[in-house]
Amino acid sequence: MNIRKRANTKLRPEVNRIIFVRNLPFKTTSEELFEIFGRYGPIRQIRKGVAGKTKGTAFVVYEDIYDAKNAVDHLSGFNVGGKYLTCLYYKHKTQPKAGGI
Amino acid sequence: NEVLSNSLPYWSRGMKDDRNTPLTDEDLDKILPKDGYEIINPPESYRPI
Numbered sequence: 272m273n274i275r276k277r278a279n280t281k282l283r284p285e286v287n288r289i290i291f292v293r294n295l296p297f298k299t300t301s302e303e304l305f306e307i308f309g310r311y312g313p314i315r316q317i318r319k320g321v322a323g324k325t326k327g328t329a330f331v332v333y334e335d336i337y338d339a340k341n342a343v344d345h346l347s348g349f350n351v352g353g354k355y356l357t358c359l360y361y362k363h364k365t366q367p368k369a370g371g372i
Numbered sequence: 373n374e375v376l377s378n379s380l381p382y383w384s385r386g387m388k389d390d391r392n393t394p395l396t397d398e399d400l401d402k403i404l405p406k407d408g409y410e411i412i413n414p415p416e417s418y419r420p421i
Binding site: 286309315334 | 391392394395397400403404405407408409410411412413414415417418420
């Protein structure tokens with residue numbers, strides 16, 4: 272049972288749950304994507320690039336921000352089909368605002 | 373506001389900011405590009421750990 276250091280680890284501002292993955296081999300299947308990324312935690316959604324220039328890239332959204340951080344830390348440079356993955360936190364402006372308390 | 377801390381929703385306990393609130397599909401559609409991308413569904417064998 273891996274005990275994750277959760278609440279007290281301070282996350283840097285750019286860390287978030289959406290990971291932009293580049294350098295994926297074109298033949299990577301959905302199952303492979305879920306298998307590679309699913310190891311780090313429950314996945315909210317995966318969008319795979321299918322058109323010309325988006326091929327070989329994907330957006331992987333995790334349920335939990337700590338899982339996303341864990342995945343980026345481990346998967347950057349991960350070898351898939353002879354290519355080394357690039358994993359970046361996807362900087363998006365519309366960060367959902369929590370409801371006022 | 374110690375009293376409030378346990379009344380916070382489960383996803384934001386221990387997190388000051390709101391980066392862990394659940395994302396709805398609309399949120400994702402607003403954030404992520406749609407053209408050139410397709411949402412793939414998890415295979416049956418996929419069991420979130």
